[in-house]
Amino acid sequence: MLQELTIKNFAIISSLHLGFTDGMTALTGETGAGKSIIIDAVSLLAGARSSIEYIRQGSEKCLVEGLFDLPRQREFQVLMEELGIEVDEAGLIVQRDLNISGKSISRVNGRIVTLANLRRIGQFLVDIQGQNDHQELMHPESHLRLLDSFGDAPFQAIKRDYQAAYQSYQTLANQVKKFKQNEQSFVQRIxxxxxxQEEIGIADLTLGEEEKLMEEREKLTNYQKIVDSLSYSYQAMTNEETSALDTIGSASQELQTIASLDKDYETISDNVHSAYYLLQDAISEIGRQLDLLELDEERLDLVNERLELIHQLKRKYGESVATILRYYDQISQELLDSDFSGDKLEKLESELRVKEEKLQSLAKHLRQARKEMAKKLESAIQHELKDLYMENARFEVAFKESKYTHDGFDEVEFYITTNPGEPLKPLVKVASGGEISRVMLALKTIFSKTQGLTSIVFDEVDTGVSGRVAQAIADKIYQIGKNSQALCITHLPQVAAKADHQLFIRKEIANGRTLTKVEELTENERTEEIARMLAGTEITDLTVEHAKELLQLAKK
Incomplete structure (x- = not known):
């Protein structure tokens, strides 16, 4: 149930706070006073699309906030858990903020939610039935959805099982289709x-190889320079006439003679002595390196060829040997996972046939459940139509088999006859506008008992009817109010009189601006308003007595 509604800077409403109760509440007032604007605000709380046109002229933003009783359906509790919204017995606060820039923010119990998720929540809170919404009945493609909404929990479980199987079947069917369509391109990629894979594999790259090859090439290309440098150094240290080693050896012997005289002399002597032996080691290593040196031009060619191969692979597959090897592992895994053989396609098609057989079985089960449910709906609607002065009407749900869809393989259309002896014909072809409205009202009466909606809003659904039919519509909306809170915008005095509560919407001009005001009417004020609805501008004593009579009859 909608407990409270707060509206700020919305259309011609500057600021408005309304409290609602259970039962049936009528909203009345002159045309253009803002009755439908209030319904538009409630629609936003249920997830309707917003527009900057809603923002009151001269304002930067508008706000709509509603406090609802907490829905009791298990599905609602699951949804709240999924969205991470905390709830308590105090109720559910839904808020929409719309900025002049077009930005809209939706909050539920203080948590920001997307518009799509707000719609999911809104379906548990309020059902808004506009004066043109009966057109839904004029489109046979909507009849299946209307029928399914009559289903109880066991039926919904059957439908969910089918839909899960359908989704699984479609996923595999798309996979098979894609396999067939792209097989050639996949083969080309393979x-x-x-x-x-072969090109990189044959190269047999190893980490660090490139750096070692570049170092080796540096040595091979600088062979003569290395030989000259080592030879000169060796000659300088071993020359018989100017041998550096002999000179340092003589110096070492001379320093040893004074080493015992002073600690500093001893240190100098030790250092020179060490240098002598280090030079001996260096001369031996230089000699060894000279013996090892050999210009291997063939090896240089091999090194250059290897480095060129690595360079080409880097241009194709990555900036380094490590990157190339990672790419090799990646494509090797892809090739390992790929299977485009005929056996693979045959296996997929076999699996698809199994899923199709399961889908057929579940679709037949769903159809049978629908047909059983349709019989109950037919009986319930005919009962409701009698109360709406269509006692001769016969209503039937016709089934036709179609292709598989998310909802089964059923096509459903409502048939009706309103005159005795006349055959059943499609509702969209034979029913008048008033009859369509009454059929929709019959559906809403039934659904209010089965769907557990907290609020149902009727926006001038009684347009175009009068007399006893108007009274019957009033009775039905009142009956709906016993199961769900019913908010009804009406111009019919019979409907207004039947309401438990009546809100009067009027507009006034202040400081050159139009404002909408709402007030709950007292018993005497209700009499005056219903008299106005009966007579228009000129209210007579007889009109007032008629209004009193309508209210008294409604109480009975």
Whole structure:
């Protein structure tokens, strides 16, 4: 149930706070006073699309906030858990903020939610039935959805099982279709990857190899420079006439003679002595390196060829040997996972046939459940139509088999006859506007008992009817109010009189601006308003007595 509604800077409403109760509440007032604007505000709380046109002229933003009783359906509790919204017995606060820039923010119990999720929540809170919404009955493609909404929990479980199987079937069917359509391009890719795998694999790259090869090439290309440098150094230290080693050896012997005289002399002597032996080691190593040196031009060619191969692979597959090896592992895994053989397609098609058989079985089960449910709906609607002075009407749900869809393989259309002896014909072809409205009202009466909606809003659904039919519509909306809170915008005095509460909406001009005001009417004020609805501008004593009579009859 909608407990409270707060509106700020919305259309011609500057600021408005309304409290609602259970039962049936009528909203009346002159045309253009803002009755439908209030319903538009409630629609926003149920997830309707917003527009900057809603923002009151001269304002930067508008706000709509509603406090609802907490829905009791298990599905609602699951949804709240999924969205991470905390709830308590105090109720559910839904808020929409709309900025002049077009930005809209939706909050539920203080948590920001997307518009799509707000719609999911809104379906548990309020059902808004506009004066043109009966057109839904004029589109046979909507009849299946209307029928299914009559289903109880066991039926919804059957439908969910079918939909899960349908989704699984469609996923596999798309996979098979894609497999067939793209098989050639996939084969081409496999050929390319196979070539790349072979090219990299034959190269047999190893981490750090490039750096070692570059170092080796540096030595090979600088062979003469290395030989000259080592030879000169060796000659300088071993020359018989100017041998550096002999000179340092003589110096070492001379320093040893004074080493015992002073600690500093001893240190100098030790250092020179060490240098002598280090030079001996260096001369031996230089000699060894000279013996090892050999210009191997063939090896230089091999090193250059290897480095060129690595350079080419880097241009194709990555900036380094490590990157190339990672790419090799990646394509190797892809090739390992790929299976485009005929066996693979045959296996997929076999699996698809199994899923199709299961889908057929579940679809037949769903159809049977629908037909059983349709019989109950037919009986319930005919009972409601009698109360709406269509006692001769016969209503039937016709089934036709179609292709598989998310909702089964059923096509459903409502048939009706309103005259005795006349055959059943499609509702969209034979029913008048008033009859369509009454059929929709019959559906809403039934659904209010089965769907557990907290609020149902009727926006001038009684347009175009009068007399006893108007009274019957009033009775039905009142009956709906016993199961769900019913808010009804009406111009019919019979409907207004039947309400438990009546809100009067009027507009006034203040400081050159139009404002909407709402007030709950007392018993005497209700009499005056219903008299106005009966007579228009000129209210007579007889009109007032008629209004009193309507209210008294409604109480009975």
């Amino acid at each position: 050929d390319m990857l196979t070539f790349q």
